[in-house]
Amino acid sequence: MTQPAAGSRFRALVAEQAPVQIVGTVNAYSALLAQKAGHKAIYLSGAGVANASLGLPDLGISQLADVAEDARRITAVCDLPLLVDVDTGWGSAFNIARTVREMERAGVAAIHLEDQVQAKRCGHRPNKALVSIEEMVDRVRAGVDARTDASFVFMARTDGHASEGMTAAVERANRYVEAGADMIFAEALHTLEEFATFTRQVPVPVLANITEFGQTPLFDVDELAGVNVAMVLYPLSAFRAMSKATLAVYGAIARDGHQRGVVEAMQTRTELYEILGYHDYEQKLDELFSKESQHE
Ligand SMILES: C[C@](O)(C(=O)O)[C@H](CC(=O)O)C(=O)O
Numbered sequence: 098m099t100q101p102a103a104g105s106r107f108r109a110l111v112a113e114q115a116p117v118q119i120v121g122t123v124n125a126y127s128a129l130l131a132q133k134a135g136h137k138a139i140y141l142s143g144a145g146v147a148n149a150s151l152g153l154p155d156l157g158i159s160q161l162a163d164v165a166e167d168a169r170r171i172t173a174v175c176d177l178p179l180l181v182d183v184d185t186g187w188g189s190a191f192n193i194a195r196t197v198r199e200m201e202r203a204g205v206a207a208i209h210l211e212d213q214v215q216a217k218r219c220g221h222r223p224n225k226a227l228v229s230i231e232e233m234v235d236r237v238r239a240g241v242d243a244r245t246d247a248s249f250v251f252m253a254r255t256d257g258h259a260s261e262g263m264t265a266a267v268e269r270a271n272r273y274v275e276a277g278a279d280m281i282f283a284e285a286l287h288t289l290e291e292f293a294t295f296t297r298q299v300p301v302p303v304l305a306n307i308t309e310f311g312q313t314p315l316f317d318v319d320e321l322a323g324v325n326v327a328m329v330l331y332p333l334s335a336f337r338a339m340s341k342a343t344l345a346v347y348g349a350i351a352r353d354g355h356q357r358g359v360v361e362a363m364q365t366r367t368e369l370y371e372i373l374g375y376h377d378y379e380q381k382l383d384e385l386f387s388k389e390s391q392h393e
């Protein structure tokens with residue numbers, strides 16, 4: 098039986114399970130770990146691609162090809178609906194159309210595209226500059242028009258709150274919805290009251306980005322459910338934890354001349370193989386070999 102398209106599955110999840118938790122997975126193996134932990138939706142972060150895959154800051158340096166490659170690697174092994182951060186779409190109308198098509202081809206369920214200028218910054222840092230409402234409306238129109246699968250989710254992100262305030266952020270969101278956006282990413286709001294105001298006035302599912310060390314307090318799902326948030330994003334939580342763990346292991350090996358003090362902190366070979374389904378692959382190999390030897 099073939100599965101419904103990724104976009105349909107993501108829409109159904111948002112409709113049934115709001116708020117849906119969406120966890121960042123910086124690579125294919127992380128996606129398998131998220132699935133193992135019981136998550137139903139995953140995220141490829143723009144900052145994650147820049148930081149983890151490229152070793153660069155999240156300042157609009159990465160390109161479509163970088164993000165598409167990481168997305169394809171995830172969808173190749175994990176069928177959970179994947180939301181992908183496409184930053185500003187990497188250009189104007191035809192570039193945005195190409196971004197949408199590439200993401201559809203990569204088996205992605207949803208993308209979010211933001212209203213910052215091309216030289217974008219992290220949404221939780223100062224000095225973000227936005228394009229005009231009209232320019233962002235053009236981006237949304239170009240993206241929505243480029244879809245070949247009507248279920249593919251186009252989410253518009255507004256960074257408007259930081260420089261223009263709540264009223265303007267709500268106005269921007271509504272203009273993007275009128276232009277065809279299916280869902281809205283409300284970046285860097287500060288309070289639950291702000292989320293309540295936002296969701297009251299925006300007629301589509303709204304995402305809250307609960308990234309650590311940022312502008313938004315670490316509200317829990319119940320609090321966010323109470324203000325009608327439909328999706329809760331944890332873009333870099335696992336990446337931040339694995340980075341700290343990695344540094345501790347490298348440090349211990351350098352300092353101690355062995356890794357014995359940090360073995361306890363490691364996932365075992367057995368656990369790794371379980372996540373990967375290693376033994377199924379091995380069995381397949383055995384079957385192929387034994388068939389081959391029967392022909393000899
Ligand atoms: C969600 C985000 O766009 C990302 O790329 O993961 C970042 C997250 C972060 O830097 O903490 C953002 O909010 O701009």
Ligand SMILES: [Mg+2]
Nearest residue numbers: 142143144182
């Ligand atoms: Mg980003």
